[in-house]
Amino acid sequence: MYKYSEKDKKIIAGRVKQFRNQVQRRLNGKISEEEFKPLRLMNGLYLQLHAYMLRVAIPYGELSSRQLRKLAEIADKYDRGYGHFTTRQNIQFNWPKLPDVPDILEELSKVEMHAIQTSGNCIRNISADHLAGLTNDEVEDPRPWCEIIRKWSTFHPEFSFLPRKFKIAITGCENDRAAILVHDIGLKLIKKGSRIGFQVFVGGGQGRTPYIAKKINDFLLKKDLLNYLEAILTTYNQLGRRDNIYKARIKILVNQLGVEKFKELVDESFKKLSDKKLELNETTIQKIFKFFELPNIKHCNEKISISSNQKFNNWIKQNTIPHKILGNSIVLISLKSENRPPGDANSMQMYKLANIADKFSFGEIRVTHEQNLVLPHVKNSEIYEVWNELDKLELATPNIDLITDTICCPGMDYCALATARSIPISQQISNFFKDYGDQKKMGNIKIKISGCINACGHHHVGNIGILGLDRNGKEFYQITLGGSSKQDASIGQIVGPSFSSENLIIAIKKILQTYQKNKSSDKDDFMTVFRRIGIEEFKKNLYDNTGKTN
């Protein structure tokens, strides 16, 4: 894992001091809420429906057990005993008090954590494949690159007041687990001959107008990465719209100019403004890579033994993946149990999980963009014990990638912008489909739920997307089908008039019936069938007898 240098420590401490000053000025009335807003946002502090919300960065999803313990401690001391893991590999606390926030940040800094640039119109936390460095299908580990970009983008003097927020994601393999095509910039490490470089995509995004990112560079040399990113940001900072926040993201600019023209401007800026000092040399790169070497994991032939416990067997099938070092497994911990909002973990779970990580996984934990957690290196010989411990904590729900592994934004329960609730919808789904066998029959399928058009729950790229709407004070839900955030990314299509919350489950059931009916083999997953038969087939079955939108 990455370790802070002395410089990192000083920079983070400096920021805590600066934020303390800003909070003081706000509390004394020296600055207005309007002026305070962008300053607090740069430190991850939002004003929500009931209280402030603090979003803490988990750079590229990596956590140490020590950090997880600190998060648990903060949840207990300053919040209501839990935290919420987000779709961008961050954690949110929903109830901190403004005067406490500088103290929270100070405590976080002691375990090398911060909330810098987790909100505001700046470059946000860089996200990565949660299996980075663990699988064989990888060209190169994306995490060191995230760290290099994290540094460059932190307190960037020029890019801290962009037209709108800016998100970058990196994947190291063809099988995209980081949803790079729905980010402002998506980077994919690729191999060309014996050299490794980046494919660069820009202008992906969700929100009101979803777009899939477009490729603007087929092979960017590693040494040029920062200068090229700088060229993209320079172009965006100058030309991105500032008159309408709904048109301010880079995706709108790329689409208005056309990708060719945008690329031309970026290339020109790159040519004219590239700075030798931003070029990355091999020594710097290697130094960062050193931090991300695997711990001392033993290679062996030990397989996971089948148990008489069916619950354990299901979990093994669903929630573990072979590690690239033989005899070990990657364990996925579902935060989508029946009784909790997706992505939530309480302090007790966090504390105990930190202990489990220490005992069985070299003290490492990861956060996925699908709001689950990972124990990256578990010996096959110890996996039963791990399951047993997780099960006691209600953290062993065997549903990774199945229908109840929903992604869901906080919605009306917390968010001031929401037009409908989203958490209860996801809980309804979890309850309705709780049987593992039933879920397994449905295969891999991603349901994503947003409580308003801002699409924080990524509904546009859900295989089944659900968007909460307000119609004359009643909650209604619009369904989209066929979205995907993987390497074959696509935006879901609206199926038709929306459904009341009571009818929503019936509608989902009918959609699944259509899927089941049209499967040509057991291997066909939802997306395969959808792409083959198209949306019309689903519509027919859906509106025939659910009764339209009532």
Place this chain on the structure above:
Amino acid sequence: MIILEKQTEKKNLYQRISQDEFSVNKIKTSSMLSLNQFMEAEKRIKSKNLKVGIFLNSDQSLDCLKDKLELFSIIQINFKSFKDGRPFTMAKELRKLHLYNGEVRASGHILPDQFVFLLRCGFDNVEIDGKEKKEWIELYNMDEGLYYQP
């Protein structure tokens, strides 16, 4: 209003001219002209070999001036809102692309928290309300000069 360069208060040597008082013949080296005023006066500035100041708003582009930068002893960029980050890029381009080495000043709706960013992008100083001076200097002094960017 005062001019602050790092911790030092400086004398303002330039005056803006209201449209009513503006006349091409009155232009001096201490004039701070708007883009329109400059365009009207460009010929005279060149023929008299004057150097003047120019005052741009954050939503005005530098593009039409990039070949005339030697006519300006100072470029003042006025933030319409502190959230409008374009001037940071404008200053960078002035310095790095156009190699402008005259004075660059920020004014308008700016916050002391932006002081160091402004200086790092190529601004020399800021025009601020004298009452805020202490705050600006305080935030300037809080900076320890440790950055991730060159």
